[in-house]
Amino acid sequence: MNQEELFKKLIAHAKEYGYIFPSSEIYDGLSAVYDYGQYGAELKSNIKRYWWEAMVRLNENIVGIDAAIFMHPRTWEASGHVGAFNDPLIDNKDSKKRYRADVLLEEHIAKLEEKVEKEVEKGRKKFGDAFDEAQFRATNPNVQRSAAKLDEVRRRMVEALTKNDLEALRQLIVDCEIACPISGTRSWTEVRQFNLMFETKIGSVSDESSTLYLRPETAQGIFVNFLNVQKTGRMKIPFGIAQIGKAFRNEIVARQFIFRMREFEQMEMQFFVRPGEEMKWYEYWKAARLKWHQSLGMGDDSYRYHDHDKLAHYANAACDIEFHFPFGFKELEGIHSRTDFDLGNHQKFSGRKLQYFDPETNESYVPYVVETSVGVDRLVLSVLASSYCEEKVQKDGEEGGERVVLRIPAPIAPVKLAVLPLVKKDGLPEKAREILAGLKYDFNCQYDEKDSIGKRYRRQDAIGTPFCITVDHQSLEDSTVTIRYRDSMEQERVAVEALRGIMDEKVSLRSLLSRL
Numbered sequence: 001m002n003q004e005e006l007f008k009k010l011i012a013h014a015k016e017y018g019y020i021f022p023s024s025e026i027y028d029g030l031s032a033v034y035d036y037g038q039y040g041a042e043l044k045s046n047i048k049r050y051w052w053e054a055m056v057r058l059n060e061n062i063v064g065i066d067a068a069i070f071m072h073p074r075t076w077e078a079s080g081h082v083g084a085f086n087d088p089l090i091d092n093k094d095s096k097k098r099y100r101a102d103v104l105l106e107e108h109i110a111k112l113e114e115k116v117e118k119e120v121e122k123g124r125k126k127f128g129d130a131f132d133e134a135q136f137r138a139t140n141p142n143v144q145r146s147a148a149k150l151d152e153v154r155r156r157m158v159e160a161l162t163k164n165d166l167e168a169l170r171q172l173i174v175d176c177e178i179a180c181p182i183s184g185t186r187s188w189t190e191v192r193q194f195n196l197m198f199e200t201k202i203g204s205v206s207d208e209s210s211t212l213y214l215r216p217e218t219a220q221g222i223f224v225n226f227l228n229v230q231k232t233g234r235m236k237i238p239f240g241i242a243q244i245g246k247a248f249r250n251e252i253v254a255r256q257f258i259f260r261m262r263e264f265e266q267m268e269m270q271f272f273v274r275p276g277e278e279m280k281w282y283e284y285w286k287a288a289r290l291k292w293h294q295s296l297g298m299g300d301d302s303y304r305y306h307d308h309d310k311l312a313h314y315a316n317a318a319c320d321i322e323f324h325f326p327f328g329f330k331e332l333e334g335i336h337s338r339t340d341f342d343l344g345n346h347q348k349f350s351g352r353k354l355q356y357f358d359p360e361t362n363e364s365y366v367p368y369v370v371e372t373s374v375g376v377d378r379l380v381l382s383v384l385a386s387s388y389c390e391e392k393v394q395k396d397g398e399e400g401g402e403r404v405v406l407r408i409p410a411p412i413a414p415v416k417l418a419v420l421p422l423v424k425k426d427g428l429p430e431k432a433r434e435i436l437a438g439l440k441y442d443f444n445c446q447y448d449e450k451d452s453i454g455k456r457y458r459r460q461d462a463i464g465t466p467f468c469i470t471v472d473h474q475s476l477e478d479s480t481v482t483i484r485y486r487d488s489m490e491q492e493r494v495a496v497e498a499l500r501g502i503m504d505e506k507v508s509l510r511s512l513l514s515r516l
Helices: 003-016 038-057 074-079 101-130 133-139 141-163 166-175 219-223 226-232 278-294 341-350 376-387 428-439 453-463 473-478 496-507
Strands: 020-022 034-036 062-065 086-091 098-100 192-195 198-202 210-214 239-248 263-273 303-307 317-325 328-339 356-358 363-365 368-375 388-393 401-406 417-421 445-447 467-471 480-485 491-495
Touching (some): 034 038, 038 263, 038 376, 074 341, 141 166, 263 278, 278 317, 328 341, 328 376, 368 376, 428 473, 428 496
Antiparallel strands (some): 086 192, 198 210, 388 401
């Protein structure tokens, strides 16, 4: 099964098992908008809780806020979004499909990088233990040709984006002979810029109303509340303000399921530091955030850093933590050194002083900012993609054949445990209900008595429930039950009175937080 087939199966599974539905599906849906079903909502909530507790609870100098979606329109002038929040888009004349020009070029660069890595891997297999990778990269003619081409494409792309030279961007696409994935042709239109902000109106009478924007990011709500939080919380630099909230972007090219949507959720933290110390904290948060992702246990090799070739107008350093999705390595979280651009511009546009008096240096200054920003929806997709597994079952006591299982880490799994009576008679359902009543206040539990025990195990595997508690006739005699483990399908006999402690140890966020 290739990655494209895997991704299609994952999307179908997410819908079939109550994770993610197309929005307004009975009206044929709405492009790039999705609803979270009963299990998707739980998974999303658990991910947000883990981020919040790791960011706010574990750091004494970070606090959280919840700013409004609607903000004064001058906010977006100060932030640069009104004038500079655009995507360079290009259309293929034959397929009529629209693409981001920079993404087409980034995918072309990724193919060149892959070509280099394949040559290196061939050399490694050929020379074995005697292989010198640095020397091979420096001397192999195939590697050198691809690397030179890669550097030239990247240089021209960065130059065109920096100068906002749309014609140069189009010419580079033509020179690289990039074809439309749908039509296979290279018949491209001119590149045009599209502003991504949604506009709306506020006011009861249309001709007296004012234009507002749905926020394209949550960060500005933090910046405009900088002084409020700093003074009321008596915060001393360095300190951070965290927020989780919805953002909206009019993505013209929205695809890859929930990876790129028009309505999405962000988890952002802005860390305020002394000018001159921003790079130290930038490196600190790069490492800290990667460690947070790796703590989920989805494989350290699934992540990598990617430094930005073109910096945003507000940044002096920026990198992405990328995750290996079924469609390749893509951005999961961004870490940016935003300098004093945001607070400085809000101070300029509002006429209010947004400065911090530093008692240690006895001076006032506009703090610099290091930002960490991660998309909740992309995190959900990364968890589902790394958890989805189809495997053959060869286990005593389990039904044979194949099973589909979501190996979601237990602390963030939507349903923590299912209580299952072996049969629907002989007092077993009553005993199972009694056990459920003692656990449901602490854990998200399910009760299921329909179909054979094997089919019920399969249902729980498919929704990612890490533990099944099976109540059988022996349970009535000695008050013990069987815990069946999702990943290994091993079974363990335990006392009912020990269940709460065992489950708490296995599904508590403490087990993840302690790894940070």
